[in-house]
Amino acid sequence: GAGVSQSPRYKVAKRGQDVALRCDPISGHVSLFWYQQALGQGPEFLTYFQNEAQLDKSGLPSDRFFAERPEGSVSTLKIQRTQQEDSAVYLCASSLRGIAYEQYFGPGTRLTVT
Amino acid sequence: AQTVTQSQPEMSVQEAETVTLSCTYDTSENNYYLFWYKQPPSRQMILVIRQEAYKQQNATENRFSVNFQKAAKSFSLKISDSQLGDTAMYFCAFMKKDFGNEKLTFGTGTRLTIIP
Numbered sequence: 001g002a003g004v005s006q007s008p009r010y011k012v013a014k015r016g017q018d019v020a021l022r023c024d025p026i027s028g029h030v031s032l033f034w035y036q037q038a039l040g041q042g043p044e045f046l047t048y049f050q051n052e053a054q055l056d057k058s059g060l061p062s063d064r065f066f067a068e069r070p071e072g073s074v075s076t077l078k079i080q081r082t083q084q085e086d087s088a089v090y091l092c093a094s095s096l097r098g099i100a101y102e103q104y105f106g107p108g109t110r111l112t113v114t
Numbered sequence: 115a116q117t118v119t120q121s122q123p124e125m126s127v128q129e130a131e132t133v134t135l136s137c138t139y140d141t142s143e144n145n146y147y148l149f150w151y152k153q154p155p156s157r158q159m160i161l162v163i164r165q166e167a168y169k170q171q172n173a174t175e176n177r178f179s180v181n182f183q184k185a186a187k188s189f190s191l192k193i194s195d196s197q198l199g200d201t202a203m204y205f206c207a208f209m210k211k212d213f214g215n216e217k218l219t220f221g222t223g224t225r226l227t228i229i230p
Contacts, residue, residue: 003158031216042118042205042220043159055214091159095216101147101209103218105159 002026004106006092012112013082021077021109025094032075033103034067035091043091049075050097082113116141116208120221127196128229134181135191135224137206145211148182148189149218153203162204165189167211193226201228 005024013019025032031050035043036059045059051072060067064083069075079086089110093103117140127133139148150162165173165182172180177197181190193200203225207218 033217035218035220040222042207042222043218045217045219048215048217050214056217059217093159097213097216101216102161102164103216104161105151107156107158 004092004094004104006090006106006109008109009107010110010112012114015083015113016081018078018080019082019111021079021090021111023075023077023092023094023106025073025075025092026104027073028096029094029104030072030097031095031103032069033093033095034075034077035093036061037089037091037108039088046077046090079111082111084113087111087113116143116210116219118206118208118219118221120206120224122224123222124225124227126227126229129198130195132192132194133196133226135193135204135206135226137189137191137221139187139189139206139208141187141208141210143210147209147211148180149207149209150178150180150191151205151207151220152200153205153223155202159205163191196228198228198230200226202226 034046037043047067048056049069064080066078089108091108092106095103146167148165177194203223205223206221
């Protein structure tokens with residue numbers, strides 16, 4: 001079946017612009033995660049949803065970052081007034097909560113802020 | 115807070131040889147999971163192997179096995195009979211066993227190159 005998909009795959013934004021990154025999880029997956037991966041680094045946790053509830057947003061680096069999952073499926077990560085330090089790959093992952101704890105990752109969105 | 119350390123930024127090995135990637139972690143938790151994820155150049159992260167901390171037996175998946183030393187907080191990955199398709203970034207990751215807190219904490223990764 002289809003895996004986790006993300007769009008766009010690449011995004012170039014001018015500093016100060018707002019961006020929206022979309023994640024389509026595997027159908028039926030309850031849990032959804034966003035991670036930020038800077039160049040040459042491991043992914044770092046941003047936020048976690050269980051269905052539509054955002055249970056953990058402790059990793060969001062500033063109040064410019066906002067995530068939602070209004071119907072418990074598709075999620076959007078929004079970054080307002082982008083800064084150069086926001087340049088990274090943004091990974092989305094989903095899992096069947098309580099089943100094997102395996103997270104399935106999407107291909108990521110590479111954001112470049114110029 | 116948990117930390118995961120991978121001290122080998124890059125490794126290379128000849129095809130068909132065995133290679134071991136190291137990982138250490140620091141936590142005060144007693145119930146947790148450890149993972150190795152593979153990230154090929156296409157960037158889609160794939161789970162390689164998982165270990166539950168309460169299980170003493172080391173996990174194995176075909177050519178992949180781990181050496182889990184709980185007291186030493188060490189979790190190394192052994193790849194036997196390495197293949198060209200094993201070339202990738204490998205990340206060690208930690209997850210606390212806690213409903214409502216399933217986030218992964220990753221190490222900085224090891225870039226593995228299999229040489230033909």
